[in-house]
Amino acid sequence: MLSEKITSSHSIPFWRDIRVLRVIGQVLFLLIIAAGIWWLLNNLQMNLKTAGLNIGFRFLKNTAGFPISEGLRYNPTDVNAYAFWVGIVNTIRVAVIGIVLATVIGIVVGVARLSSNWLVKKLAGIYVEVIRNIPLLVQLFFWYFAVMLTALPLVGDSIRLPGSIHLTRRGVYIPWATATESFSTWMFYVIGGLALAIIVYVLRRTQLKRAERPGFPIAWAGMVFILIAFAGWFLTSGNPLALTVPVLKKFNFTGGLWLSTSFTALLMGLSVYTGAFIAEIVRAGILAVSKGQIEAAKAVGLKRAQVLRLVVMPQALRVIIPPLTSQYLNLTKNSSLAILIGYYDLMNVGTTIFNQTGRAVEMILLIMASYLTMSLLTSLLMNYYNRRMKLVER
Amino acid sequence: MNDNQQIVHTVKEQLRPPIERIPVFRWLKENLFSSWLNVILTVVSTALIVTVVFGLLKWALGARWEVIPANLKLLLVGTYPVEYLWRVWTTGYMIAFLLGFSGGSHGGLMRRVSTTAALISIVLAVLPFPWGTRGWLVGIAVAAAVGFGLGYLGKGIRWCKRLEIAAWILSFPISLVLLNGVGGILPVIGRRTTWGFLLNLIGAVVGIGLSFPIGVLLALGRRSELPAVRWVCTAYIEIIRGVPLISLLFMASIMLQLLLPANIRPDLLIRAMMTVTAFSAAYMAENVRGGLQAIPRGQYEAASAVGLNKALITILIILPQALRLVIPAIVGQFISLFMDTTLFGFIAILELLNITRSIMGNIEWRGTIFELYVFIGIVFWILCYSMSYISRRMEKTLGVGER
Numbered sequence: 027m028l029s030e031k032i033t034s035s036h037s038i039p040f041w042r043d044i045r046v047l048r049v050i051g052q053v054l055f056l057l058i059i060a061a062g063i064w065w066l067l068n069n070l071q072m073n074l075k076t077a078g079l080n081i082g083f084r085f086l087k088n089t090a091g092f093p094i095s096e097g098l099r100y101n102p103t104d105v106n107a108y109a110f111w112v113g114i115v116n117t118i119r120v121a122v123i124g125i126v127l128a129t130v131i132g133i134v135v136g137v138a139r140l141s142s143n144w145l146v147k148k149l150a151g152i153y154v155e156v157i158r159n160i161p162l163l164v165q166l167f168f169w170y171f172a173v174m175l176t177a178l179p180l181v182g183d184s185i186r187l188p189g190s191i192h193l194t195r196r197g198v199y200i201p202w203a204t205a206t207e208s209f210s211t212w213m214f215y216v217i218g219g220l221a222l223a224i225i226v227y228v229l230r231r232t233q234l235k236r237a238e239r240p241g242f243p244i245a246w247a248g249m250v251f252i253l254i255a256f257a258g259w260f261l262t263s264g265n266p267l268a269l270t271v272p273v274l275k276k277f278n279f280t281g282g283l284w285l286s287t288s289f290t291a292l293l294m295g296l297s298v299y300t301g302a303f304i305a306e307i308v309r310a311g312i313l314a315v316s317k318g319q320i321e322a323a324k325a326v327g328l329k330r331a332q333v334l335r336l337v338v339m340p341q342a343l344r345v346i347i348p349p350l351t352s353q354y355l356n357l358t359k360n361s362s363l364a365i366l367i368g369y370y371d372l373m374n375v376g377t378t379i380f381n382q383t384g385r386a387v388e389m390i391l392l393i394m395a396s397y398l399t400m401s402l403l404t405s406l407l408m409n410y411y412n413r414r415m416k417l418v419e420r
Numbered sequence: 421m422n423d424n425q426q427i428v429h430t431v432k433e434q435l436r437p438p439i440e441r442i443p444v445f446r447w448l449k450e451n452l453f454s455s456w457l458n459v460i461l462t463v464v465s466t467a468l469i470v471t472v473v474f475g476l477l478k479w480a481l482g483a484r485w486e487v488i489p490a491n492l493k494l495l496l497v498g499t500y501p502v503e504y505l506w507r508v509w510t511t512g513y514m515i516a517f518l519l520g521f522s523g524g525s526h527g528g529l530m531r532r533v534s535t536t537a538a539l540i541s542i543v544l545a546v547l548p549f550p551w552g553t554r555g556w557l558v559g560i561a562v563a564a565a566v567g568f569g570l571g572y573l574g575k576g577i578r579w580c581k582r583l584e585i586a587a588w589i590l591s592f593p594i595s596l597v598l599l600n601g602v603g604g605i606l607p608v609i610g611r612r613t614t615w616g617f618l619l620n621l622i623g624a625v626v627g628i629g630l631s632f633p634i635g636v637l638l639a640l641g642r643r644s645e646l647p648a649v650r651w652v653c654t655a656y657i658e659i660i661r662g663v664p665l666i667s668l669l670f671m672a673s674i675m676l677q678l679l680l681p682a683n684i685r686p687d688l689l690i691r692a693m694m695t696v697t698a699f700s701a702a703y704m705a706e707n708v709r710g711g712l713q714a715i716p717r718g719q720y721e722a723a724s725a726v727g728l729n730k731a732l733i734t735i736l737i738i739l740p741q742a743l744r745l746v747i748p749a750i751v752g753q754f755i756s757l758f759m760d761t762t763l764f765g766f767i768a769i770l771e772l773l774n775i776t777r778s779i780m781g782n783i784e785w786r787g788t789i790f791e792l793y794v795f796i797g798i799v800f801w802i803l804c805y806s807m808s809y810i811s812r813r814m815e816k817t818l819g820v821g822e823r
Binding site for chain 1: 451454458461462466469647652659661663664665666667670674675679681755759765766773789793796797800801804808
């Protein structure tokens with residue numbers, strides 16, 4: 027009662043009223059920030075004026091005129107905007123494959139570090155400690171200049187790995203499936219199967235929820251999808267996908283898929299490097315599940331697989347996912363080092379466009395906006411997944 | 421209280437379990453051949469180790485290692501003028517002296533770090549360097565020893581401790597002035613030279629040192645009750661953390677001069693340092709925020725119950741505790757920033773990694789690519805691994821995980 031009286035009375039002058047002060051403080055703060063930004067922009071304008079430049083994105087519609095040797099189908103006669111898009115797709119390509127590889131390496135090494143086998147444990151430990159403490163760029167240069175361009179043989183006498191994979195100084199050649207004419211027919215089955223799988227997933231999930239039983243609706247959906255896709259494969263006349271194997275012709279390989287030296291080096295470097303960090307995260311996550319939990323689960327009568335699935339994994343994942351997200355983001359951002367080993371990612375294409383057009387401000391804005399969007403999308407996706415894991419746990 | 425601790429100690433000591441002597445055979449069976457799967461794993465990893473080690477040995481014995489000593493000066497300090505090299509050594513002496521002083525007065529981890537540094541310099545002095553270099557190296561150990569002695573004498577004296585902290589803080593600008601020079605007194609080195617590995621060190625130290633105050637302010641701003649402050653700080657942190665360092669360096673190399681008035685045209689090195697500071701500040705802010713979040717609410721409540729206002733609570737109660745907690749995280753950040761300085765090569769600054777290109781361009785050293793990269797890898801590995809070891813030890817002594 028008393029305090030109410032004091033605040034409502036007009037005895038406090040406005041310059042000592044905390045509410046007024048807070049508003050004034052914030053307005054002042056914003057003014058200072060705005061003045062700083064205005065100063066920078068003003069300088070920018072003056073500098074551009076003296077250089078006879080202006081800001082605008084019309085140059086994106088001009089012909090790019092430089093070659094990009096990999097990624098989407100592209101001609102030097104295409105416009106700058108498309109060239110930049112090719113760069114973005116290349117970044118996403120190396121980031122997605124890198125994330126998958128790094129996760130596999132990370133899980134294997136992380137589990138190996140907890141192995142009961144002394145030798146395996148030590149090996150995994152050495153891998154993590156060596157890789158984590160050497161700069162990524164040194165590792166990338168090592169993979170690119172030393173391994174890909176120096177240690178590997180010329181195309182003529184390539185190193186053959188089982189499964190007709192060829193390692194050469196010009197890149198890596200792997201067998202690859204290419205679409206034939208009947209591919210589009212098969213795609214109908216695939217899309218239909220996907221739709222049906224989603225329906226099955228939703229139905230099964232609501233059913234399980236109503237019955238309050240744990241289960242794997244995703245397994246049901248996956249089964250439906252695979253069945254329909256397989257059925258479609260046999261129902262379509264002719265094989266929708268044909269496997270082509272790289273074959274050495276006169277000077278080079280034909281058929282199969284060509285992975286450029288810089289792509290391979292970048293992929294190896296990024297996944298080996300990030301894998302070491304993920305291994306530590308996985309190890310910490312598994313160690314974070316207390317022994318009592320596992321013992322209690324066993325005491326209740328759960329089987330080994332059930333203990334892992336229902337008790338250990340949900341709790342470990344809760345610890346693992348947030349740092350894992352930041353590792354995925356790191357990998358995506360680190361893929362920008364591609365520019366230093368000549369892979370055409372968005373940073374590389376962006377700086378090339380800058381060199382051709384001299385549009386510094388616009389290109390930097392575009393590059394940063396692209397990375398920010400990718401970071402945002404990844405963290406949104408992982409946050410969604412994280413929230414789901416939390417719900418499962420409760 | 422002291423007595424109680426003593427008692428606890430002795431009880432612990434008495435109850436220490438007896439060391440079990442495990443026969444070799446049993447150890448092997450338990451750790452390598454406990455199951456069929458383990459047998460297979462052991463065989464596979466032994467094969468792996470044998471191939472890798474043999475391959476490495478075969479290569480290392482035939483490698484042209486002479487490329488390293490022949491270019492050592494270029495790699496480490498670039499084209500830093502030989503007549504001014506004493507300035508680099510003097511900086512080293514100062515750091516060694518301070519390390520020794522702290523080691524002498526604190527003991528524990530600090531003592532081990534300073535003795536290790538002195539030992540390393542003695543070991544290096546035994547290696548076949550030119551006699552002048554050997555003399556300087558011995559000097560490092562001497563400086564550390566003198567510092568150690570003084571620190572040991574000054575142990576527990578209050579003003580000694582204050583002097584130590586002040587000296588550490590002052591060593592930062594003094595080193596920069598010594599290394600780069602200052603108009604009128606010491607000739608300025610600046611961009612007349614390529615700095616080599618020295619630049620990686622300076623870049624990381626400057627980045628962490630300058631970003632620390634900014635990072636603390638940003639962290640406080642992000643936790644502020646004023647929405648405007650909070651939004652601006654959060655936006656800065658998230659934008660910087662969302663883009664790769666290389667894009668910021670690109671911006672520094674081509675766009676920063678467009679944002680400044682026509683009469684201010686900072687040198688490329690300065691711009692690189694500004695970028696590293698701006699970049700590192702965002703990560704520093706997140707580290708400090710982690711520390712701030714670890715402080716229990718009771719601390720705030722108790723401090724305000726005593727009658728402190730918000731600013732005083734932050735400065736006197738919260739920050740001292742929070743910053744102590746984040747020291748290991750800052751060391752971790754230093755390590756990654758140190759490794760990130762290799763990216764300077766992207767904007768044509770000749771740091772350690774980029775300087776190797778000019779060596780490989782030399783016809784005499786063609787084909788020494790493996791040797792150079794392995795050398796760089798080893799240099800970084802030794803420094804980063806020892807720093808991360810120190811930070812892990814610190815985590816234990818500071819008891820970060822125990823809150």
